Amino acid sequence: MVAHQDDDILFMNPDLANAITARLPVTTVYLTAGEGYAKPSPEPDIPAPTCRPGYKLDREQYSACRNDGARAAYALMLGFPDATSADWRTEALTVNGPNGLRRQVEFSRAERDGRVVNLIFVNLPEWADKHADTKADPADPTGNAASLFHLWQDNSRRVTVLPAGSPVRTRQSYDREDLINLLIGLCQRFRPTVVRVQDPEPDLRHGAADRLHDHRDHVSGARLAILAMRRLPDTQRVQVITYRGYNIQHGPVNLDAGQQRDKDEQFAAYAHFDQQITNTAGYRGWPQRLYHRYWGGTNWVARTASGRLQAFAVHSGGLRTWWQDGGSGWLGPRDLGDPGGPLAPAVAVARDADGRLRVFALRLDTFQVVCLTQQRPDGDWPRRWANLGNPHGKSRRARQIGQPVVASAADGGFQVFTQNGDGGLSTRTVDGWQDLGGGPGVQDGLAAITDSRGRIEVFALAVETGSGVLKRWHQSESGAAFRLDPDFPGLEPAGPPTVARSADGTLDVVYRLAGEHAGKIGHTWQTGTGEWIGKPEILDGHGGVGPVAAASAPHPRHGIAETPSPRITLCATNRDGGVSATRQSAPDLGYLDWTDLGGLVVHQPAIAVDPGGRTHLFAVSGDGKLVHRSQIEPGGDAPYTGWTRLG
Known part of the structure; x- marks a missing residue:
């Protein structure tokens, strides 16, 4: 679920291409028409556009070109020899959702060798469209532009754009609940198990504040999509994956040469239809990278007191668990709920001195670190989450902390660590939160371990002036204060x-x-x-x-x-x-x-x-x-x- 017709190609690939190659059906929902600053067409019957630089396009024509670009990129991912050889079936699709919702969307489908792609164009006005006809009610006091933002923030009612040649012939209207219910209805129709969305909480270290440090459509669309996934029934829980947007160009290149080449080709297929693509640093840099907003962790399996293995994962913001049955079999999944709000995907699991497992996580509505503890060793899981707070209280920086990791402390308990809102490291002990410094470039995704002498070591990736560096904090002896190692050796991470x-x-x-x-x-x-x-x-x-x-x-x-x-x-x-x-x-x-x-x-x-x-x-x-x-x-x-x- 993305805002614009190139967001999936630029910020979610190669993940999408890999899913298609593995013959998993892929359905992409584009929330806006992507019409940019183009003016509405004065013609009632809009002629088909010529999607090339130098041609003056109306709003409806430019949106249609971007839709064609999306189809071209997916044709390559499906394995067609060129972007124009795919046989797309395009029609108006009626979607039913909760509370009697009924709306039409533009729907395209193509198949090849067992691979299936569905593209859904909702065609809400995009951020840059400042024309008065974006609003359903002329008396609506919110601004004409930034329709998705006003849907999210103000519950404004907005009216869709009709791209040239669209099979949808009537403009549709949406308020916030309508759009959420549409997304729920689409999930009930297409039954996804994995939902990919954009960055709901961009890094404040990058981008302009008036654009929510990324793009208002990216952020608002992600927040609306995540809320919709929270409302899915328990029988339809999904894995939600969030992707960083514009700010990935400030991180190290992390895709190999082959992945970069494939991503460049897929984006070039799209860009052939988008006359506003320019040779800027962003368009050159985004295809070289892929970064999740919240990485899934690697510490989500642990041994119980009796030695059985138990695994945990987050689905639709709630915690699930699987466990060995004492033999060679497994039981689960069992839902363990949530602390009243959605959890980030990476959980840290550890066994305490009493033999009980504890699960540490980040709550994404309040940005507090929370903990769920077994009732007794090998016992049940009461749904009573402990709130460990946040290094920054209720300030804006609180929304920027990372996901927690834990290590065994000298007193037999746990010491919790997280990337803080200043881009450094913070730790939580029985005495509260403490800032360990190391900023401002520390990124989410820490590693912590207790060595053979009882000393805790913590490691992090930091990005400083565009380059990755490794950071290390350590203790001179068990229970001692932490020191930042200024000369820790490492290749660029x-x-x-x-x-x-x-x-x-x-x-x-x-x-x-x-x-x-x-x-x-x-x-x-x-x-x-x-x-x-x-x-x-x-x-x-x-x-x-x-x-x-x-x-x-x-x-x-x-x-x-x-x-x-x-x-x-x-x-x-x-x-x-x-x-x-x-x-x-x-x-x-x-x-x-x-x-x-x-x-x-x-x-x-x-x-x-x-x-x-x-x-x-x-x-x-x-x-x-x-x-x-x-x-x-x-x-x-x-x-x-x-x-x-x-x-």
């Missing part, structure tokens, strides 16, 4: 770091690489004396973006049986949207080549080790289901089963 322990207890930090090494993984590790290696290493990789999942080498000191050849295991999403994995070549040494495990997943995978020493891989598949594979026996050389669905 393009994604959040992850940290794991080798068999000898030393730490290894892994992270995606930027620029010419985009698509590869780097790592920085401790030597046997505890010093950090001065020359980090490239582990190659299979492409992809986002955090890398890591499991520490199994060891009895962590409640795991003695395991033959214990090694760190890594897995990560790859350029095709599946999962690739590797492990150390031997205990405490470097890594083997990556293995492509296939599949198509959303967010990031997770890894856990059971009490017997077997390693388990988890992911949420492209159809929204939890999938799993495990070693057939303990040991660093043991192979894995295939992917199986859980619940």
Whole structure:
């Protein structure tokens, strides 16, 4: 669900192209007509446009050209030899929604070799359209422009544009509830399991305040879509993925050369029909990058007090869980609800000194860190969420904090960490929130671990003057104050770091690489004396973006049986949207080549080790289901089963 006809291509690919290649049906909803500053046509029957630079286009013609551009880009993603060879079926589609809603939208569908794409054009006026006919009521006191913003903010009623040649012949009117109900009705008709939206809370470090630090249509459309997903029935929960917009050009390049080439070709197919595309830094830079607003984490599986594995995921803003049944089977999913508002996708799960699991998350309506705790070890989950607050109280900066991570503290409890609204690091202890500095470039997606001497180490990606750097905070002894390491060695990162322990207890930090090494993984590790290696290493990789999942080498000191050849295991999403994995070549040494495990997943995978020493891989598949594979026996050389669905 996006605002304009190029937003999906620029900000959500290659994720969409990968889903199409995997033969998952893809439906894209364009909320606005994308008509820009063009003037309404004076003609009652608008002639078909010539979609080329130099031709003067009316509002309805320019919108039709952008719709044609969207169809052209998806034709390439479907595998047609060129953008014009797809056989699109376009018609007026009547959509029924809650509360008796009934509206018509422009609908296009194309298929090829089992791949299916549906495009839905709602055609509400876009931000730049300042003409009086955008409003249903001339007495409406809100401004003519920024229709989506006024729908969201003021519940204004707006009237759609009719692109030239549209099969919809009557302008439709919407207020906020109408649009939300339309999106619900579309979900009930097309039954998505994954919904992709734009950035609902852009980074205040970039962009103009009067445009909500991105584009008012992007932000307002995302907020409306997320609210609609919250209202879906319990039987139709979805994975919601949010994508950053204009500000990705300020981050490191994180797509590999092949992904950039494909994205450039897809955007060029669109741009052929859009006469307002210009050769600016944004249009050059956006196809080189893909960044989620809220990354899915990698710490969403843990061992219960009895050693059984339990996984957690967020669907439609609420928490779900799956767990081992004591044998080789799994139970779930079970809904654990929410704290009264939607949760961000990354949850951090840990077991406390009493053996109870705790789930830490970010609440997205109040921007508070919250925690859900088992009633007793291996017990039930009462739906009583603890509110841990926010480093900034109720100030505007509170909306900018990141998702929490946790580490075991010296007193046996947990210490919570988050990227704060000033772009630094904050921690929550029993004494409240404390600012640990390191700003202003710290990004969401932290890694925290307690070392063999009880000291906590925290790692982060920061973006400073357009380049990625690794940051490290550490303690001199257990329970001591945190210090920022000014000289932590690392290659330029393009994604959040992850940290794991080798068999000898030393730490290894892994992270995606930027620029010419985009698509590869780097790592920085401790030597046997505890010093950090001065020359980090490239582990190659299979492409992809986002955090890398890591499991520490199994060891009895962590409640795991003695395991033959214990090694760190890594897995990560790859350029095709599946999962690739590797492990150390031997205990405490470097890594083997990556293995492509296939599949198509959303967010990031997770890894856990059971009490017997077997390693388990988890992911949420492209159809929204939890999938799993495990070693057939303990040991660093043991192979894995295939992917199986859980619940």
